[in-house]
Structures are given as structure tokens and as C-alpha cells.
Amino acid sequence: MENRKDVSVHGTVIRVQGAVVDFKFENNKVPEIYEALTLKMPSGDDLVLETMFEMDNFEVRTMAMGSTNGIKRGMKAARTFAPIMVPVGDKTLGRMFNVLGETIDSLEKIDNSVERYSIHKSAPVFTDQKTAPEMLETGLKVIDLVSPFTKGGKIGIFGGAGVGKTVIVKELIRNIATIHKGHSVFAGVGERTREGTDLWMEMIESQIMDKTVLVFGQMNEPPGNRMRVALTALTMAEYFRDKKSEDVLLFIDNVFRFAQAGSEVSALLGRMPSAVGYQPNLAKDIGDLQERITSTNNGSVTSVQAVYVPADDYTDPAPVAIFSHLDATLTLDRTIMEQGLYPAVNPLTSSSKLLNPNIVGNEHYNTTMSVKKILQKYKDLQDIIAILGIDELSDEDKLIVSRARKVQRFLTQPLFVAETFTGLGGRYVKTEDTIKGFKEIIEGKHDSLPEQAFYMIGSIEEAIEKSKK
Amino acid sequence: MQNLQQIKKRIKTTNSIAQISKAMEMISASKIRKVQSSVDRYNPYAKKIKCMVQKIIVDKDLADNVENSSKYEGNKLVYIISPDKGLCGGLIVNLFKKVNSYVKKSDYVVAIGKKAANNATKYYYNVLASFNMGTSFPKYDDIYPLINTANNFYVSKEVTKISIIYTEFKNIITQEAIINEIFPIKYDKNFQNHEKIDYIFEPNSKQVFKDLLPYYFEVEFYGALMNAYASEQAARMIAMKNAKDNASDISASLVNIYNKSRQEKITNEILDLANGQQGT
Numbered sequence: 236m237e238n239r240k241d242v243s244v245h246g247t248v249i250r251v252q253g254a255v256v257d258f259k260f261e262n263n264k265v266p267e268i269y270e271a272l273t274l275k276m277p278s279g280d281d282l283v284l285e286t287m288f289e290m291d292n293f294e295v296r297t298m299a300m301g302s303t304n305g306i307k308r309g310m311k312a313a314r315t316f317a318p319i320m321v322p323v324g325d326k327t328l329g330r331m332f333n334v335l336g337e338t339i340d341s342l343e344k345i346d347n348s349v350e351r352y353s354i355h356k357s358a359p360v361f362t363d364q365k366t367a368p369e370m371l372e373t374g375l376k377v378i379d380l381v382s383p384f385t386k387g388g389k390i391g392i393f394g395g396a397g398v399g400k401t402v403i404v405k406e407l408i409r410n411i412a413t414i415h416k417g418h419s420v421f422a423g424v425g426e427r428t429r430e431g432t433d434l435w436m437e438m439i440e441s442q443i444m445d446k447t448v449l450v451f452g453q454m455n456e457p458p459g460n461r462m463r464v465a466l467t468a469l470t471m472a473e474y475f476r477d478k479k480s481e482d483v484l485l486f487i488d489n490v491f492r493f494a495q496a497g498s499e500v501s502a503l504l505g506r507m508p509s510a511v512g513y514q515p516n517l518a519k520d521i522g523d524l525q526e527r528i529t530s531t532n533n534g535s536v537t538s539v540q541a542v543y544v545p546a547d548d549y550t551d552p553a554p555v556a557i558f559s560h561l562d563a564t565l566t567l568d569r570t571i572m573e574q575g576l577y578p579a580v581n582p583l584t585s586s587s588k589l590l591n592p593n594i595v596g597n598e599h600y601n602t603t604m605s606v607k608k609i610l611q612k613y614k615d616l617q618d619i620i621a622i623l624g625i626d627e628l629s630d631e632d633k634l635i636v637s638r639a640r641k642v643q644r645f646l647t648q649p650l651f652v653a654e655t656f657t658g659l660g661g662r663y664v665k666t667e668d669t670i671k672g673f674k675e676i677i678e679g680k681h682d683s684l685p686e687q688a689f690y691m692i693g694s695i696e697e698a699i700e701k702s703k704k
Numbered sequence: 705m706q707n708l709q710q711i712k713k714r715i716k717t718t719n720s721i722a723q724i725s726k727a728m729e730m731i732s733a734s735k736i737r738k739v740q741s742s743v744d745r746y747n748p749y750a751k752k753i754k755c756m757v758q759k760i761i762v763d764k765d766l767a768d769n770v771e772n773s774s775k776y777e778g779n780k781l782v783y784i785i786s787p788d789k790g791l792c793g794g795l796i797v798n799l800f801k802k803v804n805s806y807v808k809k810s811d812y813v814v815a816i817g818k819k820a821a822n823n824a825t826k827y828y829y830n831v832l833a834s835f836n837m838g839t840s841f842p843k844y845d846d847i848y849p850l851i852n853t854a855n856n857f858y859v860s861k862e863v864t865k866i867s868i869i870y871t872e873f874k875n876i877i878t879q880e881a882i883i884n885e886i887f888p889i890k891y892d893k894n895f896q897n898h899e900k901i902d903y904i905f906e907p908n909s910k911q912v913f914k915d916l917l918p919y920y921f922e923v924e925f926y927g928a929l930m931n932a933y934a935s936e937q938a939a940r941m942i943a944m945k946n947a948k949d950n951a952s953d954i955s956a957s958l959v960n961i962y963n964k965s966r967q968e969k970i971t972n973e974i975l976d977l978a979n980g981q982q983g984t
Contacts, residue, residue, distance in 0.1 A: 508979040511972060622721060622950045624943070626794045630826075 245311040246272065246295070254299045254457045255503040256284055258312060265295050269355045271319045272297060274312035277305050283335055284312060285319060285459065287504055296504055298459040300334055320351035321467050323474035328418065331435060331449040332471075334464040339451065340435075352474060354466040358526035365532050368594045374410045374663035375403075376693075377580045377646045380603055380673060382563045382587040383595055383666075387482070387535030389528055391490075393554060394567030395547035398579050401430055403565070404488050404541050405652040406578075408434070410663060411539075412484055413443050418475050419484040422468030423451040425461040425492025437652075448472075454492070461496035469527055476534035483536050485528060491543035494521060494553040510552050518556050525560035563587035576647050577657075577691075583610055599666070602674045606642055609677060613639030634679070637686070641676050644689035645698070662693030671695065708969070711962045715955055722951035728791065729944035732937045736876065739841060739934040743873060746930060753923045757916060758892055763909040773888035778864035780811045781832075781857050783850065783925075785870035785932040786820035788837045792936055793943035795871055795879060796823075802881040803869055812863060814853055816929070832857075837936070842929040844922075851921050858887070870928045871935040877942065879935035886924045 246258035246266070258272070266272060266286045274282045282303070288296035300319070321336025326349045331340040338345055371384040384390050394400045412419045423431045431451045438444040448471050452464030465487055475481045494517060501514030509515040528538045540561075544554050547569055558564065565585045572579035592600040612635050616628065620636070628636065651661025664672075672695030675681055681689075681698065688702040761770050784807075786799055796819050804827065807813060813829040815821040817837035824831050833853060835846075857863045866887040871879045905912050 508976075508982075510976060512975065512979060618718075618954070621954060622718070622725075623791065623947050624793065626797050627790055627943075 244314045246314070248274075248306055248308050248310045248312070249294070251303055251306050251308075252503050254303060254459050254500055255287075256297050256299055256303060256306060257290070258284075258295050258297060259293050260295065261293070263292050264314070265289055265292065266314050266316075269318045269353075271315045271317060272312040273315060274306070274310060282306075283319065285463065298462070298500055298504070299457060300459045300463065302457060318353040318355045319463065319467075320353055321470055322349040323352045323471050324350050324478075327448045327471055329445045329447065331451065332467065333450070334452045334456075334460040334467050336467060350474075352470050354463060354470045356470065356473070356527065358523075359529055359531045363531045363533070365530050365535075367530075367535075368589055368591075370589060370595060370666070371411065371537065372666050373407060374665070375406065375578065375650075376648050376664050376669045376672070377578060377582060377585075378565060379664070379666045379669050380599075380606065380646075381580070381582040381590075382565050382585040383589045383599075384537070384539075384587070385562050385589050387530030387537050388562035388589070389525070389560060390537075390539045390563045390565070391542050391557060391561040392540065392565045392567065393542045393544050393549070393558075394579070395544050395569055398567040398569055398572050399577065400541040400543070400567060401426065401488055402650060402653055403567075403578055403580075404486055404539060405434065405437075406650045406661075407539050408486055409437075409441070409651050409661075411537075412447065412486075413441055415482075415484055417481045417483055418446050418448070419443070419486065420448045420450065420468050420472040420475075421486045422465050422488070423449070423453055424465050424487060424489055425452065425454045425456075425496065426489050428453045428455060430488075458496040458499040461492050462500070465490065465493045465524055469524065472536055473527065476531065476536050480534040482534055485536050485538040486540075487538065488541040489543050490524075490540040490557060491545075491553055493524060494556070498553075513552050517552055521553075521556045521560070525557070563589065574643075576643060577653070578648065578650065580646070582646060583607060583614070598674070599670050602670045602677070605677050606673050609635060609639045609642060613643075634682070637682070638676055638679065640686050641681065641684075641689050642673065644686050645672060645676060645692070645695070647691050648693065649691050657691065659691055664693050668694040672698075708962065708965055711958055711965065715958045715962060718951045718955040718958065722948050722955060725944040725947040725951060729941050729948060732941035732944065735841075736934065736937045736941060739873075739930070739937060742841065743930055743934055746927065750923045750927050753916075753919055754892070757889060757913075757920050759903070760905075760909055760913050760916065761889055761891065763903075763905065765905075765909045766913060770889060770891070773864075774890060776864035776888075779862065780807070780865040780867060781814070781854060781863040782807050782811055783814045783816060783854075783866075783868040783870075783928070784820040784824060785868065785928055786815075786817035786823075786837070787932075787936040787940075788818040788839070790819065791943060791947075792939040793946075795935065795939040799869065799871055799881045802883060806867075806869065806883055812857065814850065816850070817932075837933070842926070842933055844926060847922055847925040847929065850925055851918075854887070854921070864888075868924065868928045870932040871939075873931045873934035873938060876938045879939055884924065884928065886921070889920075 244260065244264045246260040248256060249259045250257035268286055268289065270286045272284045272286065274284060276282050283300045284297035285300060286295050286297050290296055319335060322345050326345055330338050333339050367387060369386040371386045373379055373384055378384065392400050392403055421434065431453060435449060438447055450464055450468035450471065452460040468485065472483045472485045475483045497520050498513045502508055506515055509517065514520065528536055530536055542554055542557050545551050566581050567579045568581035571581055589595060590600060590603060616632055616636060619628065649657050649659035649661055654661060675695055684698055684702045688698040692698055692701060760766060784803055786796055790796065800823050807829060811830065813824050813831050815824045815831055815834040821834035854866050858866065865885060867883055867885040869881065869883050872882045873879055
């Protein structure tokens, strides 16, 4: 990019369509793709727009990072000769930002002396990327068992509306971020503003706010904000990884909204809609974001991303496109939630690349496999039970059913962040205890205990104690 | 949206399950009619025989024997009557709950019906013999081998008690697993209330009792077999009716899901087409 900051070049608004604004520039001085423009709104505020398209030598199509109410044809916008730049570094810690890197926590403003990075950047090259298979304990039985997280890996939490994605993300923040030595970045993308406030309060309460950065572009904001806010957060996380060589945690809730925002403006930008109305470049949009979230030889980014699954349809193009980028996936299932089993993780469809006997060890691997096997068998038997009744099962099958039901109950766990809902104190269960518990249930050591004893507990010892009461 | 082909396959499976269970229900239903009338005709006869036996054993010549024989302590000979095949609801489960609480490891067992034989070997009982129950109404001849076993073991003093465990046919809906201790014969209060008539036994009560005893056994065994058979058919009829209803319900809801996903797919395709046209 040439440095022509001294030259003030203005474009004129020629068309406004929702969040998409077209500008005309004279003398071939059209801005480059991703370049930010600033427009003085009648209210006196600056509106930032990002260049998306160069239509020809004069006209550009831009996306507004804010409300376009009040824009008139003929208004002027100035080129900034740079993409959106957001502050990075230690000054950002403990603060809350919007998509443009402006603070929104009503504390002192971040001045211009702070280093700023462009939110657009290419992904690390092949040779820089690093994968070290090391397990990250979460303290959640079901996750540690069926979908162990990788340090420096990408984890997706898939689920339909209201099955508890955000609760799991918050629990993970509590369990991982509080004991994590390095810095954490949280991106709230198109989710409830209230959840953001809750999180901020909780972080201050648990005294981890001073090593955390919060970035929000919630559901009340225009599509442009929601589309770029993930990049803003990512840029801040990348700084810690690349410049400070740290191990960073990045939480994104909800990365689907990023794709959704893209689809909201896709047609306005003049692109032909693709399957289910998504933007035709959905895979590229998601690829651009996801490929940057990676661990390098310098440092690592461990990311936990919540992914909304529209209408519980896992074949929807957006979740499908996100799916392939992840190292570990947790799928939350409405049918499990309806049985009152929380967290509603479906162990049969959740998986992790880490689940390999060479990495997690034979015992862990075998236990997970036998848990999946017994649950699969129970699922297969469910049709028979539904039609003929449980009495028609052979004694072996009845034993499988009773153990599978115990395993299902033991997969539940009271969460720290859901204490107000369950009335039960949260539990942190070590991986060894988790594996030991499941192994013992499947081996039949606890056949004599009632299945209710396994519901909403921590380690297996609690089941024994609970059954005594 | 689920895979349409998969749903279709499941609908087909549940439909054929419904069909099979409907056929089984109808078979049992036709059988039960015949059995029911046999049971109805048999009951008065059995009652009469029992009544006679009870009347004789109160005779003073026999009273000592009756009392003594009930004092013997020893192993039991237990006849377990079950169906050959499953698919009859909780019948077998309930029967074996009763069996497990009654039969000791040292007792001898004669298993009638494949399920009885399988379960008896599973619990390591001493199985002397096993017979098949068969799919047709039990014949009167079937009981002789059973009685012979009992006879031999009792005469050789290896057992002191003989009982039959079977499911009693109360009506179509209820069958109850019961333990019938047929030998040694005990006083039964139900038959004692009758007015005492002073019979004159010719030549004597012992001889009459000796002649009557085989009939008593035959009646008890045949009654048990008939009851077991009747309750098997009744239980199967009810179980299959429920299975048929459940399968039809599942099939109906699957058809719903199938139609919904099919329509969803079509709508999406139309939407894509419409969107595409608008875009050009």
C-alpha cells in the first residue's frame, strides 16, 4: 500500500442498500479491497466502512461497520489508506472492545501510541504451523472422555438453539482460562449482549479479567460488525502468539454468526446466493478465518468455538464448512437434553483427532471405545424396546441396557456456571478419575447401584456415596 | 434433515414387524378360543377330583399317612412349565422370578418348554429331563412321562416333595405364576367346609385312595399344562397386539418425518432455483 496518507481523497455516496454503501471516486483513486473509509455522519460520529468490491475504475462497494441510518447520496467519505486497525498488546488486557478496536467499557480511551494491527492478514505458512499432540484437561467428564481437547488445537461445540453451547463455553472459560497462565481472548459474535455482560462481570469477579481481552459484536449490531468482529479478536490473539510467543486461548461464541452475517449482506453485495441462501464464497470466508486460528512454531492458539446449527440440521452448509477445520468436535443433541442429561453432548457423534491410543494411551482409548460401543448397542436396542418391551430382551442385553443407562447418567455433570440452575455445586473431574469411573461401570463393578446414583455427580466415588443415602 | 433412504428403510422394517406381530397375534387369538373352552370344560372335572381326594384324606385311616408325609424334609422335585418361544411379554420373566425364589440348588428340576430348559441350565439347577412344550394344545398322553419321573423319584425316596411351577390362566389379560405343591397332599380349607358325610369305603379307604391317586396326578399335571399353554397364548396375543400397535405408531411417526424431510428438500431446491434466477 502506498503511503498517501497526506493526500485526502474523498468518495461520494451514490447508493445505500442496508449495510452496503456504494461510493464513486474520481480520477481512478478507488480504495483497495479491505481498505477502511471514514464517513462523518450527521450525528457527528465517524462511520467506518470497509471496501468489499471494486466495481470498476470509479465505483466501489463497501460494507458499513455501524448503522447506515441517515446516510444520504452525495455525502463524502475519506480514504484511510489502510484496513481497519485495532490496538494490540498489553494495553488491551482487561479491556472490552468493539469490532473497530474501540473500547466499550467506559474506562479511559486507548490512545494512538498503542500499536495497531490490521484485522486482515494471511494465515501462517505451512512451514510455520505446528501441531503438538498434547491433551488439555477440561474437567468435564464427557469432553475429556470422548473428545479430548488438544493444546493449540481448534475445538468446535455444535448445537441447535438453546441446547447449552454458551454454558459449555463459559464452563470451559472457567475451568481452562482460570488456571491458564497466559492470556485469553473472548470474541462475542452475534450472540446475546446480556451474556457478554454476564461474562465480563464473572471475569472481574474471578479476577482473571486482567489477563483477558473481550471483543463484542453482538446480535443487535449490523452484519458488517458481526462479520469482522471475529477477525478483530483473532488479530489481538495473534499478537500474543506471534510477538510474545505465548500460548493463547481464544473463545469464539458464536462462529456461525460470522457466516450468517456474510449471508445477510451477500446478496446486497451483488453475489448470487448459493445453497440455502448462503454466500457463494462461504468456504473461503470461513477458511480465511479458521486458517489464521492455528498454532505456529512461535506460540499457540487454543480456540474453543461455539457453532450454532440452524434447525438442528447438521447438513447445513455453514456448520459443514466449519466442521472440517476443527481438531475436536462436540455435538450437542436436543434429544439428550430432553432427557434432562446435561451437558447434552452426544458421545456418539462427538470426536477428536487426539483420540488415538498413541497419544492418550490405551486405557483412555479403550474406555472411550467401549463407552461408545455400549451406547451404540443401547441405541440399536431401543427400537426393540419400543416395539416389544424390555422383557423380550435377553439377559445379556438387559445388562447392556442397564449399564448403558448408567453410563449416560454418569456422562452428566453439574457445572460451576450453572450452579444457579441446578442447585448443585460444580465439579471438576480429573481425566484419570473419569476414565476409572467409566471403566468400572462397563466392567460391571457398579451393577448393584441404582442408575439415579450416577446422575449429576463428579467422580464415581460420589455414586457410591449417593446410593448409600 | 435425515437421509431419506434411511428413513424409508426403517419405515419398511417397522411395517414388516407390525405385519409379523399382527399375524402372531391372530394365530394366538384363534388358538386361545379353543383353549379357553377346553379349560372351561376341564375345570369342573378337576374340581370334582380334588374334592374327592380331599374328602378321602380326612378319613381316619389315612390321616396318619397324610400328616407323616408332610413332615419329611428333603429335596424337592420341581416341574417348570414354560413356553418354547419368547415374544410373550413378561410371562417368562415373572415365571422365573417365582422359580428363583422357590428352587434350591439341591432340588431336582424337570423342565417343560425350551425356555424353562434354557433358564434352568443357566441357573445350574439339577435338570433331570426336559421336554418341549410344543405349539399345539397339549395332549393327554404327554403327561405320562412326567408322572413316571415323579413316581420313580418319590418311590426311591430321593425327593420328598413334588411341585409344579406354571402360569395360571386367570383370563386373557392376567396370567399369574403360581407354585402348586401337589404332593404330599395337604388339607385344603376350600374343600373342608362341606358338610361331613360319613362315607363307607369299600373295600377300605386306602384301596380307594390308591386307585384315585393316579387320576389326581393326571388331573393336576394336565391342568397345569393346559393353564401354561393357555396363558402362553394369551400373553403372546397381548404382547403381539402391543408390539403391533407400537410398530404402527413408530411407522406413522417415521412417515411423518419422511414426508417432512422430503418436503424440506423440495422447498430448498425451489428456493435455490428462485434465488439463482433472481441473481442472474
